[in-house]
Amino acid sequence: MDEEVPKKEIETGAAHDPGYEALPAFPSPTQQEAPSRVLVSAQGLDQAFLSAEVIDASRTLKLESIDGIGLSPKTAERLHELGIQELFAVQTAIIPFLLRPLKEPRSHPLSSPFNPVQDICVSAPTGGGKTLAYVVPIVEILSARIVTRLRALIIVPTRDLVSQVRETIEAVSKGRGLKIGVATGQHSFTHEQNALVGDLNTPLMGGSSKVDILICTPGRLIDHLNGTPNFTLQHLRFLIIDEADRLLAESFQDWLNQVLSAIKAPSNSAPRMLSVDALPCPDSMAPYWQPPICYSDVTQTLTTSCQKLLFSATLTHDPSKLSALGLRDPKYFVVRSQERSSNHGGVLDQTFSFPSSLVQHYTIIKTEDKPLLLFHLILSQSMTNVLVFTKSASSTQRLLKLLQFLNDGWSQQRSQESAFHIMATAFSSDLSVHERKSILASFKEGKINVLVASDLVSRGIDLPHVSHVISYDVPIDMRKYVHRVGRTARAGRAGVAWTLVEKQEAHHFLEMMRESGHLQDVSKNRIEGNDLAPYSSLYEVSGSR
């Protein structure tokens, strides 16, 4: 059996070496502070994101005082005609930045293979005018073109957004002779091919485009890249990815890699000696696509003139998603209120920004009382332009029926006294583009006052007169919340958002708001039992309870 060593000697070692001096004890372990969320989100991120330019959301620039930013009198006049008197915050930063090549000596705005332009990422609140921020510079720069080439490609997630962006471009570019095309799959493939490409039969190195600007959804774009002869992205000056975080989250057909490789020059061409007849002629391949030029012993490698522009109200910071884009010397712009910038952890603290004119409420409610509360809110506040979001297209239809039932019963009961009636319809992706357009027209004219929709239409859609957004079902994450509530309070107008929170969802909802730093922005509204009492008899008759 081992002899027991006295405890003190084990600690000091003095039992074995009388001349031994005790070493200082190791400091006792202390708990390290966890790295902040800001530090964690900085890991692996491009330096551009760390040194982003933050623009105060309240900044504006009067149209009369925009001399020197590169905007031509023609474009300024057109903006005036469209009723635009000042540039919004995001526009005050992005328009001059993109128009810089117009002001720089020896810089060709349409093609600068020796002097590459910076790519940009823009994060700015919903309804803040991101579309015009890129449409105005594109129109201005492309108006200098002589030959029609596909020079601007705008990718958006839905067909509705394609039509919306098209309308904006058509309005701004009126009288400038630019040809605008769309590819959404709404028409037959052959119809689209004929609209986009002039010559589908002769193999042409430089392609053959009938349009200067193409707005499309990613799926249809890939179809044309793979199946339309002479459809080429070699001449692109702008690649715009709008609603970028949503599109980057879609891996559908590996669309991003396919687009990026279609922009890259083929790599197998040997250098060629520069001679006069080797200079690119306007009708030929893009300079960057031609073999490298040799000036005696120096080989000049050209770079693509394509500038990538990413826009979203909820731009991702995910380094893997952003690095997949191969951004060139990117510059990052963030629009948010000054107050939020100074109170929070800078750009990397991913607190999405809301429009300052937005008022946000939530109410905690029993599941079975939700339809009554919705009905009560609309009726008691005489809401005239309401967008109600549900979690799916099928629940949209169910809720619509219930709302109509309650409304019919209510109208019969109160026919004498109630002047306000709910005229609701569903607005979902199940409808054709034509049907959706006509519903939106009726909504604008006031023939419909409530649209019941699913999240498929929550992104980007611009219905300027929406006064209220009601999330009938709690959105599953903060991004969805931001885009839903962002359908109101657009372009500086007032807007109110309500979220109906079932008791068991309250923790999730409040945590989501707290984690994103927006808990203080949403106020709790209590509903008293009596508030819903007038409608409960109707509800019971409906048999839904």
Ligand SMILES: Nc1ncnc2c1ncn2[C@@H]1O[C@H](COP(=O)(O)OP(=O)(O)OP(=O)(O)O)[C@@H](O)[C@H]1O
């Ligand atoms: N400078 C301006 N003056 C007046 N109205 C403007 C101006 N810029 C944009 N608008 C209007 O503001 C509305 C919102 O613009 P837009 O749809 O581009 O916002 P957004 O930032 O893209 O929003 P979202 O993130 O929701 O897509 C549109 O109706 C647009 O016509």
